[in-house]
Amino acid sequence: MIVSVRDLTIGFRGDDRDLVAVDRISFDVEEGETFVIIGESGSGKSLTGMSIAGLQPRIAFVSGSILFKNREALNQPDAELRRIRGAEIGLIYQDPLGSLNPVWPVGNQIAETLTAHGLARPAAAMERAIEMLDRVHIPDPARVAAAYPHEISGGMRQRAMIAMALAASPSLLIADEPTTALDVTIKAQILELLAEVKREMSLTVILITHDMGVVAEIADRILVMYAGRIAEIGSADEIMLHPSHPYTAALMTSAMISETPAKQELNAIVGGIPGLDALPSGCRFHPRCPRAKADCVTAEPRRREFGAVEVACFHPIVAEAVAPARTGRGAS
Amino acid sequence: MSVSAASPRRLKAQPVGVLLPLALVVLAILVAFTLVPGLIAPHNPIALAMSDRLKPPSLLHPFGTDEGGRDVFSRVVFGARYSLGVAIAIVFVSALFGVLYGALSGMAGGRLDNLMMRIVDLFFGFPALVLALAIAASMGRGLGSVALSLSLIWWPGYARLVRGEVLRLRERPHVEAARALGVSRFVILLRHIIPFVVQEVNVRITTDIGYALVAVTALSFLGLGANSPTPEWGLLIRDSRPYFGSAWWYLVFPGAMIMMTATASSIIGDALASRRPG
Numbered sequence: 001m002i003v004s005v006r007d008l009t010i011g012f013r014g015d016d017r018d019l020v021a022v023d024r025i026s027f028d029v030e031e032g033e034t035f036v037i038i039g040e041s042g043s044g045k046s047l048t049g050m051s052i053a054g055l056q057p058r059i060a061f062v063s064g065s066i067l068f069k070n071r072e073a074l075n076q077p078d079a080e081l082r083r084i085r086g087a088e089i090g091l092i093y094q095d096p097l098g099s100l101n102p103v104w105p106v107g108n109q110i111a112e113t114l115t116a117h118g119l120a121r122p123a124a125a126m127e128r129a130i131e132m133l134d135r136v137h138i139p140d141p142a143r144v145a146a147a148y149p150h151e152i153s154g155g156m157r158q159r160a161m162i163a164m165a166l167a168a169s170p171s172l173l174i175a176d177e178p179t180t181a182l183d184v185t186i187k188a189q190i191l192e193l194l195a196e197v198k199r200e201m202s203l204t205v206i207l208i209t210h211d212m213g214v215v216a217e218i219a220d221r222i223l224v225m226y227a228g229r230i231a232e233i234g235s236a237d238e239i240m241l242h243p244s245h246p247y248t249a250a251l252m253t254s255a256m257i258s259e260t261p262a263k264q265e266l267n268a269i270v271g272g273i274p275g276l277d278a279l280p281s282g283c284r285f286h287p288r289c290p291r292a293k294a295d296c297v298t299a300e301p302r303r304r305e306f307g308a309v310e311v312a313c314f315h316p317i318v319a320e321a322v323a324p325a326r327t328g329r330g331a332s
Numbered sequence: 333m334s335v336s337a338a339s340p341r342r343l344k345a346q347p348v349g350v351l352l353p354l355a356l357v358v359l360a361i362l363v364a365f366t367l368v369p370g371l372i373a374p375h376n377p378i379a380l381a382m383s384d385r386l387k388p389p390s391l392l393h394p395f396g397t398d399e400g401g402r403d404v405f406s407r408v409v410f411g412a413r414y415s416l417g418v419a420i421a422i423v424f425v426s427a428l429f430g431v432l433y434g435a436l437s438g439m440a441g442g443r444l445d446n447l448m449m450r451i452v453d454l455f456f457g458f459p460a461l462v463l464a465l466a467i468a469a470s471m472g473r474g475l476g477s478v479a480l481s482l483s484l485i486w487w488p489g490y491a492r493l494v495r496g497e498v499l500r501l502r503e504r505p506h507v508e509a510a511r512a513l514g515v516s517r518f519v520i521l522l523r524h525i526i527p528f529v530v531q532e533v534n535v536r537i538t539t540d541i542g543y544a545l546v547a548v549t550a551l552s553f554l555g556l557g558a559n560s561p562t563p564e565w566g567l568l569i570r571d572s573r574p575y576f577g578s579a580w581w582y583l584v585f586p587g588a589m590i591m592m593t594a595t596a597s598s599i600i601g602d603a604l605a606s607r608r609p610g
Contacts, residue, residue, distance in 0.1 A: 091513070113514070116519065168514075
């Protein structure tokens with residue numbers, strides 16, 4: 001495994017008590033897989049993903065352990081983390097326009113990744129930057145390398161961000177909502193590109209999203225997060241076909257709207273994600289859960305094996321009981 | 333450009349549009365005064381000519397003469413070097429030091445930042461006049477003392493401005509992205525933060541030159557600055573006081589120079605401010 005997270009807790013010091021956004025979660029990411037962390041806004045998914053590169057917010061406190069290639073990555077000195085960032089872990093953000101510095105040409109910023117790690121001298125780094133732009137299928141890469149971020153399209157910017165993240169040939173790519181700011185056709189192209197570079201550069205990809213469509217497209221394994229806890233974790237095929245946690249099931253049905261006929265009822269999940277200062281007792285999903293019983297209110301379910309997946313629920317959905325979800329969605 | 337002339341940007345730019353050319357003319361004149369006073373001034377600014385004492389403005393002496401028979405216009409021309417020169421020096425030294433200090437403080441964060449900002453407060457709160465008096469007392473009065481005392485109270489403004497900007501800018505996504513790529517703090521500061529701070533600092537410098545000029549001339553006027561017979565503008569006004577009743581030109585022209593310079597600096601600063609991108 002390339003990443004091993006144990007009892008990761010991320011919180012913020014409050015005035016009278018601490019607000020815990022990610023609560024004692026553990027998971028492994030295997031080398032070469034596409035691991036998707038999915039959850040609503042506020043579920044702690046981005047905090048979890050970013051903390052692997054040591055990029056949690058300055059004001060957050062973090063405990064537990066994150067092993068990256070068997071080396072502790074948590075609470076390491078900045079100089080240590082800087083060696084890993086960019087060189088061994090590449091990151092892509094949601095907002096490609098904001099993430100590019102408006103005062104420097106695109107190529108210049110891709111080259112910076114290489115010069116920052118002493119991997120190339122400026123001239124050679126620039127050549128490599130143009131190569132990378134070509135690699136992410138940007139037409140006329142030399143011209144785009146000399147262009148400023150505002151001069152190129154949103155899709156191109158995200159491609160440039162991918163080129164930037166991969167310039168130093170990292171082995172792990174963390175993508176935080178990489179397609180959220182893009183329109184549907186560009187989104188499909190970017191996902192396709194991610195799948196392609198992953199294959200060609202033998203990358204491990206951790207993708208953070210709230211979009212079930214993205215999951216279906218490229219996930220090998222899924223981690224479903226809810227209010228800072230893991231709801232369900234397991235192979236993507238298994239979870240997509242037979243969601244065991246009622247929350248996962250609800251996410252699946254709410255995600256089908258775009259592809260189902262207009263007549264079908266829109267399945268939104270009732271209620272909203274709880275605030276960090278008002279987490280419910282027991283299972284954190286129980287106030288919104290259609291299957292909640294008395295024990296869900298009093299005790300927090302432990303994660304346990306259930307069929308081919310692990311699920312933290314007292315009353316998981318038995319595979320047969322679920323209406324067949326989307327099957328055989330091609331990757332086209 | 334499009335026809336939509338009523339955009340807020342254009343409305344805002346309009347008043348500047350009238351004054352800016354005037355301010356730029358004043359600036360051009362000042363630059364000429366400072367660089368080549370010998371080519372512009374018709375007379376020697378220092379040499380006495382007692383037969384020409386306190387003559388009113390004429391073709392020979394456009395701003396009249398002073399109590400020593402010296403040409404006030406020539407003294408004003410040569411004075412730009414002293415008054416404006418010292419003001420510019422104060423602002424640039426302050427900006428250079430303040431930017432460095434503020435950037436370091438902002439990047440350091442935490443306790444060090446806190447300590448560095450308390451030191452800034454210390455200098456910020458110090459009354460300029462008291463400091464100038466103390467320095468003049470220990471170093472002797474002169475433009476050097478003026479430059480030192482004003483620089484000491486001037487740099488904290490830049491340190492505060494830049495620190496605030498750094499704190500704001502370092503949360504920008506592109507700074508976060510650079511951090512995520514393993515770019516060092518120093519390079520982040522240099523390439524991803526300073527270019528955005530520079531715009532703010534440029535505006536501040538332009539406006540501050542006018543304020544600094546007023547401060548320099550004020551200290552000279554109070555007798556803490558330049559010594560006779562240096563043709564420093566504040567000193568000209570100081571020397572003119574006994575003759576105001578009979579020789580208005582001696583006071584009015586140097587005063588007008590100070591006012592015009594300070595106003596031009598403020599107008600050009602405003603113009604820069606309204607032209608910088610968000």
